[in-house]
Amino acid sequence: MRFIPHTADDVRAMLDHIGVADIDDLFENVPIELRRSATLALAPGRTELEVRRHLESLAAKNSAAAAACFAGAGAYPHFVPAVVDQILQRAEFYSAYTPYQPEVSQGTLQAIFEFQTIVSMLLGLDVANASMYDGASATAEAVLMAARVRNKRRRVIVSRAVHPHYRETITTYLEGAGLIDVVEAPIDAQGRTDGAWLAQNIDEQTAAVVLGYPNFFGVIEDVAAVAAIAHAREALVITATSEAVALGLLKSPGELGADIAVAEGQSLGIPMSYGGPGVGLFATRSEYVRMMPGRLVGEANDTAGRRGYVLTLATREQHIRREKATSNICTNQGLMSLAFTVHVCALGKQGIRNVALANTAAAHRLAQRLGSIKGLEVPFQAPFFNEFVIRGKRLDAARAAAQKSGLLAGISLSRWYPEFGDAALLCVTEVHEDSAIDALVRAFETAAK
């Protein structure tokens, strides 16, 4: 077998050294009934060529992967420069594990330290952890953390404009975790979380308020206004960003008053890959650092005074604290945090802003063109980033027609927001060529006639 080097001679020599007659003798502590029924009814092994052909044939059946993708909703088509994957293919990075031995893991550790720094800069908060699984579970962990910080409070308010998967994940995580009620805040006519409702409903029992930033409709929430209300009642503000490119242009959550900010980092350096792996970003104020979930890397000096990096503040974690840990997380998304870091470094201070500007300009241009088609409307007037909602009577027909011309024309919202009627969420980024945008507009025009 090509991954297993043992020759027959090796096996014989090793068995002799151990002092057993054959391989089966090594398993004598496994009850014989179990061993007898353990046969694997699986096909025999295949050559690399056969494996590759099989997977290529599966990949070829995903026709949507070749479409011009105007769908976002938590996973975004962005250009990833080649330098990112060049680094990810370094086996020194991908074949290592959690850096338990810092002296021979400085590469991973320093990269995570740089990741933590970049995440804290983008989110505008003091400290960031070494990553969470994704935006959804990071949001759920943020809610659990808020419940620890405000441990006498029993309620969390989550905006209905937060990504539906994030809301579902919060519900799953909180079920049984200790009597926290999740209350949904309604959306106003502009596609924002209803500020008046929040003003009435955030109270001294509220541990935290969760907002999307931008929210699921691409709309830029007034985080500062919500933070003013929440902080007056000593509730924490959590923002969840699914489109990380927006953080290169919009005011940071921290600057607007968020106490915990989380994000999905897929947009920067990571292909959509059918929704995973991405990387969860998680940052907070330094006063809460010991209540944070997840791994942390810190600077340290060696015996000769040289600068290095180590895993630190591990007393929050499951391998030390067990049932009293701040989270059960162990493995995170290490390699994806590296992709994110490399991409942001390549973009740099100016590049990330340019990309974000190109996104928002392209999205607004398309919104204007679609909004001027008779029978279509852009219902939300609040500012948006690179996603927006359109509404119309024959939207599904238009989306089906667009699909025939090789376009993934947004996501239907009816499964999560039946109250909107026939509505779709569209996304435009720097990857979309004018020809694809024109084709998309034509498909909607044709369907509207």
Added chain:
Amino acid sequence: MQEQEDEQTPSGPIAGKQAGLILDEPPIFERSRAGRIGVWTAAAPAGAESVLPAELLRDSVDGLPEVSEPEVLRHFLRLSQWNYGTATTFYPLGSCTMKYNPVVNEVAARLAGFANLHPFADDDAAQGALATIWEVERILAEVTGMDAVSLQPAAGAQGELAGMKMVRAYHVDHGRARRKVLIPASAHGTNPASAALCGYTTVQIEGNRLGLIEAEAVRRAMDDDVAALMITNPNTLGLFEREIVQIAEVVHSKGGLVYLDGANLNALMGIAKPAHMGADVMQINLHKTFSTPHGGGGPGSGPVAVRQILEPYLPTPRVVCRDKTYAWSSDFPKTIGRVRSFHGNFGMHVRALAYMLALGGDGLKLATQMAVLSANYIRKSLEDEYHLAYPGLCMHECVLSDKRLEEYGIKTLDVAKRLLEYGFYAPTIYFPLVVSGAIMIEPTETESKETIDEFIAAMRAIAREARETPDVLHDAPRRTPVGRLDEARAARRPVLRWTKPETNA
């Protein structure tokens, strides 16, 4: 001039200066120069600055580096050179199953048909992805003997969380959630942490003098308020729980469920199926048993597998197959819901499938056999020099300790650090907690006998050094980019991000 300096500076491990080229690579922020950029980005379209109200916008992100593309490449390549991985080094990190990550897996996951696929693509335009998930689920079901599988959990600990949420949902459905979960003292920390996240109180079960859990000990702790036993098999001592079938019967007799931590599945393929042991639910770590890369700490993938009684509670959506056509379905009213966005770490599912197909049924069994053979070979070769925590045959890993070295003032940490100087990554140390000074060695099946022999020789040399020249161990490692780091101080005064030197007090 340079040569002269090198001649005068003693090289090699003694002087603390490495032989050869030493590259200091500062945090990338220190390489930043205003005006540099590492990718070409079209100047934002005219008027783009005024599309959004100015009060919503930030200035450019303060502190982000400004570096050219070659600087980015060089920076991260240099960092990569400071790492050990399974591709460069034997990596006997117990409990983590650091096997070879086949290169073809990386090629497969990068195929455009997978990498460029949006998670909300219509099912009929994503049949290959759905088939991939379906195939991985079927193979995992066959290996474990379980009835149904969900690939949604992002990592082993999230698989545990999903599993324990299902346990809770099952009990709520059958009257009440119950309050306790039994967990052996040797368990991974994630087990009690996951149980606690589900609102359970944990009760610790002690192993016997052989390192095993006895059915009698479970019987004593078991009552009708126990929701589940979470048990790892083989356990973290590398020992097969011989009474597992009886233990499961005891748990079931009081209406409890058995959660099997599948972290050590690499010891079981084709040898014993968890379902036959009495497991009701388990997680599988694709990044351990099924060769997906560990990535310096992830991404993992932690599918959760269940017997029929728990199937209604699996996370949704689930892949269903009708007439050879695959579709996502959320029509499972008793589901615990979702534990993350989309469909899990799909890129890892592709890699795992590539591995499963390459090995096939016989290859998976051979992997288990060779992993167990190699672990026992190491155990047998070291048990005269090191204290073996529990004597006798082990499964895929063995646990030694520093007990015989204590009298020379040598601890497990010293052994681990010295091992780095011999060119090996260190085993897992100080875990499991039930063995003082544990040294947990898991070779996996992908290391050759020669490599294992070199490792054994290094470990034996270190034991000799401990007796004869213990200072060599105390001072290790000196041939690494940095020496021992002051972790205590790092935790007391945490510096968790880079800041500009002038403000870096």
